[in-house]
Amino acid sequence: MRDILPALSRWYAGGKPFALATVVAVSQSAPRGPGAAMAVGPDDEVVGSVSGGCVEAAVFELAKEVLADGEARLETFGYSDEDAFAVGLTCGGSITLLVRDVSPRTDPSFGAVAGAVAAHRPVTVATVTDGPARRGAALAVWPDAVGGSLGSEGLDTAVTADARGELAQGVTMLRHYGPDGGRREDAVTVFLHSFAPPPRMLVFGAIDYAAAVARIGAFLGYRVTVCDARPVFATPRRFPEGVEVVVDWPHRYLRDTETDARTVICVLTHDPKFDVPLLEEALRRPAAYIGAMGSRRTHDDRAKRLREAGLGTPELTRLRSPVGLDLGARTPEEVAVSVAAEIVALRWGGSGAPLTDIAGAIHHS
Structure with a gap:
């Protein structure tokens, strides 16, 4: 629901009631998880999605009923073997939705x-x-x-x-x-x-690849900060709107920044004087993902320097370097997709292999 809140806030502030449909339960291979939302507002405007298109038309009609009588509904949609073209989820799962009306009167x-x-x-x-x-x-x-x-x-x-x-x-x-x-x-x-x-993504090194990584990080829902010690590169105009840009030495900024088990750290500085003290700090603190750009030769040299700085095997095994999955990426945008794919795979336990070569469930628990 986070993505559609700007529209909902606008309707709410204008005193315009809207119907909010929220996924509250799923089974099997449902396309959206609990919390996914769709809303129907003034002039039948629709924002959001609860199934990626499978049942949105039926949910729209249900929302109109809720707006008409003010009574919340609980409805389950699932796939029908008897009629694959009936309202349902062709992926084979089911979702249960709560549809309720929202306004300053009903939800202060x-x-x-x-x-x-x-x-x-x-x-x-x-x-x-x-x-x-x-x-x-x-x-x-x-x-x-x-x-x-x-x-x-x-x-x-x-x-x-x-x-x-x-x-x-x-x-x-x-x-x-x-x-x-x-x-x-x-x-x-x-x-x-x-x-x-939202979880944080910390991108170090304000190079052209950083803008692409920051853009895809924001798309994935991260609160993105880009940090570089060089003010000529660390300028807001080089990065997407909403991305925080900080001019500071990377290791010093990270030392004074709180991280947790959801934080993603991408080291794109590609320079030992930045990389080594930064990674020495990063690998000793909580983070979901720590990746560093560079060739295999750069990685070997970097690992040697980190060992000389006192880091051992447990810390170094956390480092994803060279960063990203093997997609054959070349452009900054392609590299950003490669990095994002590795972050998502690590988060959900994916293998990174083509789904066509894998049997069993598509969505990991």
Whole structure:
């Protein structure tokens, strides 16, 4: 839903109701995961997607019904073997959607939620999908505040505690509660949709390849920062809008920057005086991915220097160098695709092999 929030915020600020369809559960090979969203707003304008095109037409009609009567709907769409052309998911899976109307009257906290997401502040939206509580009721939970209600104080208290516990990890899932907050599998079902701050991508070296890597990193949802010690190269006009550009020595900037298990670090400086102290710092801190550009000869020299600096095998095995997957890439844009492919494969456990050569499930757990 993060991608469509600008349009939703605009509608909400103008007092224009819209229907929000959110994927709350999936099974088998569904094309979009929980949290994917589509909205129908004024003049039948549609933003977002819940299935990549399989069921959007049916969801549009469902959204129009919700806007007409204000009653939230819970609907499951799946593939039909009897009629492959009927509404369904041709990939063979199924998705369950919650469709609810949103406006300042029905959801007074939505504007604050949208503002928090835009400002990279963590927030979880808890919404009733089924059970004795009102379907579509929403509760917004921040680390230090709460907005809205699910209908009872006990339920609000229990959901708030769970939402804050999952917020740091950005977990999105269904949970079950008793009407007053106790644990019961047959009672109120609540969808917890957590908006953790986007993961960071730190790109070091403001060369032409960096602009392409920054662009694809932003496309993948990362908050991108480009850092270089040379002010003639580290200028905002050379990089996509929204990318932070910092003039500083790379190792010094990284030393003063917090990283976590989701952070991606791309070292494109291609110069030992930058690379070695930077990688010495990077390989000793948490990160999901650390990649460095350069030839195999450059990598061997770099690894030798890092060992002389005191790094051992456990640290050096974290380094992806030469950076990227073997796609035969040559241009900056092609290299950026290669780097992004390696980051995605590492994140989800993909092999990087052609899907046509692999049997079994396409989407990894």
